[in-house]
Amino acid sequence: MKKKIAMIQYDIVFGDPAKNRERAEKWIAEAAETEAEIILLPELWTTGYDLTRLDEIADKDAKESIEFLSNQAKKWNVTFVGGSVAEQCEDGVRNTLLVINQNGELVHKYSKLHLFQLMDEHLYLEDGQDESDFELDGEKASGFICYDIRFPEWLRKSAVNGTKVMFVVAEWPAPRIDHWRALLQARAIENQCFIVACNRVGADPKNEFGGMSLVIDPWGEITAEGSSGEEIVTTEIDLDLVDEVRGRIPIFQDRRVDRY
Numbered sequence: 001m002k003k004k005i006a007m008i009q010y011d012i013v014f015g016d017p018a019k020n021r022e023r024a025e026k027w028i029a030e031a032a033e034t035e036a037e038i039i040l041l042p043e044l045w046t047t048g049y050d051l052t053r054l055d056e057i058a059d060k061d062a063k064e065s066i067e068f069l070s071n072q073a074k075k076w077n078v079t080f081v082g083g084s085v086a087e088q089c090e091d092g093v094r095n096t097l098l099v100i101n102q103n104g105e106l107v108h109k110y111s112k113l114h115l116f117q118l119m120d121e122h123l124y125l126e127d128g129q130d131e132s133d134f135e136l137d138g139e140k141a142s143g144f145i146c147y148d149i150r151f152p153e154w155l156r157k158s159a160v161n162g163t164k165v166m167f168v169v170a171e172w173p174a175p176r177i178d179h180w181r182a183l184l185q186a187r188a189i190e191n192q193c194f195i196v197a198c199n200r201v202g203a204d205p206k207n208e209f210g211g212m213s214l215v216i217d218p219w220g221e222i223t224a225e226g227s228s229g230e231e232i233v234t235t236e237i238d239l240d241l242v243d244e245v246r247g248r249i250p251i252f253q254d255r256r257v258d259r260y
């Protein structure tokens with residue numbers, strides 16, 4: 001199965017969901033013109049890391065974000081891996097990834113499991129309890145958020161479940177952009193799957209973000225790569241390549257689960 005992808009790596013206005021939705025709408029229209037079937041947005045694309053004001057700006061049950069993405073999905077006939085948004089839940093705020101299909105239906109929600117202490121997430125956010133995996137037109141896919149990629153066992157769990165493409169949304173800081181690239185390449189090689197990873201650019205009061213959205217194939221080859229500026233990164237992925245690579249080097253058969 002082939003899928004055309006567009007990743008919107010844009011600069012997020014700090015703490016201003018209305019403004020960010022307005023900007024996203026323009027970017028989405030441009031991304032849709034590339035005939036993309038799947039569009040990605042970055043992590044926390046409505047608020048950025050304005051954590052101290054989450055009480056005011058987090059989206060109750062992610063309703064506004066879901067409605068916005070659902071309308072855009074139907075308008076442009078695209079699926080969204082709709083970045084993540086700050087979701088006001090009953091027991092606190094979560095960093096929640098939304099997947100919405102071309103009919104505008106919410107097909108998957110995943111709240112970030114690993115909270116990133118270096119950016120104070122553990123002080124303002126609750127961790128998620130969801131699984132990462134979902135189905136995309138009958139194929140297995142998974143979604144992860146930023147810091148999650150430093151936990152190979154979490155992504156491995158999805159690979160063992162048969163996932164063929166891992167989507168990653170991020171606000172990955174520029175000073176560690178080499179880690180971003182190395183970690184994602186390693187995750188693609190060791191799990192023999194596609195990685196489609198969208199990172200924001202620009203800056204907030206504390207951090208500068210690195211962009212460099214990436215698509216990596218199951219051999220570990222980088223097939224699309226963003227710059228450090230605002231842009232739409234496009235490519236096509238062919239999920240049949242996953243079966244080919246897994247057939248040639250059958251690591252899932254050769255794993256010694258009796259020993260580790």
Ligand SMILES: O=C(O)CCC(=O)C(=O)O
Pocket residue numbers: 116119145146147148150171172173176179
């Ligand atoms: O792990 C890192 O270096 C960056 C992680 C991060 O920025 C995040 O999870 O928001």
